[in-house]
Amino acid sequence: MKLKIGTLGLPNVGKSTLFNAMAQQSIAQAANFPFCTIDPNVTPIAMPDLYLEELGKLGKSIKTVPATIEWVDVAGLAKGAHRGEGLGNRFLGTLRECRALCHLTRAFEDESVVHVDGKVDPVGDIEAIALELLLADQAHVERRLERGDKVPEEERTVLEQVASGLALGKPARSLQLTKEEQLHIRGMGLLTLKPVIHAFNVDECDYLLDREATLERIQSEIVSKLEFFDPTTDVWTIVSAKVESEMVSKSPEELAVYLESLGVEEDFDRKLLSYHQLPQLVAHVLGLKLIYTGPGVPPERSQTTKAHLLSGPLTAEGLAGRIHGEIESGFIKAEVISAANLLEHGTYNAAKDTGSIRMEGREYQLENNDVVCIKWK
Numbered sequence: 285m286k287l288k289i290g291t292l293g294l295p296n297v298g299k300s301t302l303f304n305a306m307a308q309q310s311i312a313q314a315a316n317f318p319f320c321t322i323d324p325n326v327t328p329i330a331m332p333d334l335y336l337e338e339l340g341k342l343g344k345s346i347k348t349v350p351a352t353i354e355w356v357d358v359a360g361l362a363k364g365a366h367r368g369e370g371l372g373n374r375f376l377g378t379l380r381e382c383r384a385l386c387h388l389t390r391a392f393e394d395e396s397v398v399h400v401d402g403k404v405d406p407v408g409d410i411e412a413i414a415l416e417l418l419l420a421d422q423a424h425v426e427r428r429l430e431r432g433d434k435v436p437e438e439e440r441t442v443l444e445q446v447a448s449g450l451a452l453g454k455p456a457r458s459l460q461l462t463k464e465e466q467l468h469i470r471g472m473g474l475l476t477l478k479p480v481i482h483a484f485n486v487d488e489c490d491y492l493l494d495r496e497a498t499l500e501r502i503q504s505e506i507v508s509k510l511e512f513f514d515p516t517t518d519v520w521t522i523v524s525a526k527v528e529s530e531m532v533s534k535s536p537e538e539l540a541v542y543l544e545s546l547g548v549e550e551d552f553d554r555k556l557l558s559y560h561q562l563p564q565l566v567a568h569v570l571g572l573k574l575i576y577t578g579p580g581v582p583p584e585r586s587q588t589t590k591a592h593l594l595s596g597p598l599t600a601e602g603l604a605g606r607i608h609g610e611i612e613s614g615f616i617k618a619e620v621i622s623a624a625n626l627l628e629h630g631t632y633n634a635a636k637d638t639g640s641i642r643m644e645g646r647e648y649q650l651e652n653n654d655v656v657c658i659k660w661k
């Protein structure tokens with residue numbers, strides 16, 4: 285199953301516009317009225333990758349396959365959703381399946397775009413959403429605990445701890461649960477346990493021209509005032525959903541004219557755009573790794589260089605199982621080299637000749653940016 289990231293925020297803050305900028309096409313209906321989105325939108329997003337294309341060339345592959353995550357856009361969450369305001373909070377069930385949340389907050393002034401409360405107040409808006417998540421989790425945990433003995437004891441103990449925290453207004457991720465404790469309640473999909481990427485939706489000027497000053501202002505006026513911003517689980521960035529969605533729908537010529545009209549240099553760094561930035565932050569908060577297969581495999585067996593996303597530990601044998609059952613059962617050894625090291629050598633054979641390719645066994649734990657070639661019989 286693909287790793288999913290869910291967007292969250294008040295109605296009409298730009299979630300679907302950001303989704304379209306991320307998907308690089310217009311899939312989601314984005315419009316200037318609250319509750320425009322009802323059913324979730326989902327799109328695959330390629331993980332930004334430093335090595336894949338070059339490795340594909342080195343391996344003379346016909347195609348390269350990037351690792352992807354799924355970006356999920358849901359309805360706006362209204363204040364009072366737990367009491368049924370807006371579309372209520374039942375749709376949060378979609379977000380329970382997501383591994384991290386991207387919390388989008390309006391930080392642009394534009395009188396023509398409706399704000400559900402009539403004023404732009406990022407700190408208040410974030411806390412309102414945080415409260416809705418807290419209340420949703422509280423109800424979810426209570427329902428589970430009501431099942432009494434049907435809930436395994438280890439799980440019940442952790443849930444009781446979470447319930448006490450939530451009652452004090454503490455999100456589950458702030459309770460410092462151990463990995464093992466988290467495992468007992470994994471199936472619950474607690475929203476307040478998920479890492480949060482705060483994205484502040486700013487206007488084009490703040491985003492493109494006044495970037496540094498905007499970042500400083502957001503840190504001092506918003507992030508530093510948040511009660512539950514934990515830098516060990518949460519990160520933040522700025523986006524400009526409207527301008528970014530316009531950028532991705534333009535041809536290169538139109539884009540040049542558009543950037544010039546905004547007073548932005550043509551060599552504007554595309555790595556600042558959300559479809560690049562946000563997956564990077566996802567990788568950061570979830571500790572994701574990328575590894576590669578393809579180079580080193582004889583061309584008659586594979587003509588594809590593929591990036592694989594790891595969201596937890598994986599052994600060489602585990603990777604073999606992901607590729608094919610026969611490769612797993614016939615596993616002999618794994619040839620491993622880091623992508624950067626392989627590219628320095630120019631060819632797989634050159635890397636082999638200098639002894640740079642290591643031989644690893646079944647139990648080898650894959651590391652970020654490993655290029656792996658499994659030998660099997």
Ligand SMILES: Nc1ncnc2c1ncn2[C@@H]1O[C@H](COP(=O)(O)OP(=O)(O)OP(=O)(O)O)[C@@H](O)[C@H]1O
Binds near residue numbers: 316359
């Ligand atoms: N940075 C921005 N500056 C100005 N306007 C913006 C910006 N980002 C989004 N908008 C505008 O805000 C309006 C609402 O956008 P959108 O439909 O994407 O919001 P949403 O959060 O998905 O809303 P809903 O919760 O109703 O689904 C649109 O008119 C969009 O063009």
Ligand SMILES: [Mg+2]
Binds near residue numbers: 301313360
């Ligand atoms: Mg929407």
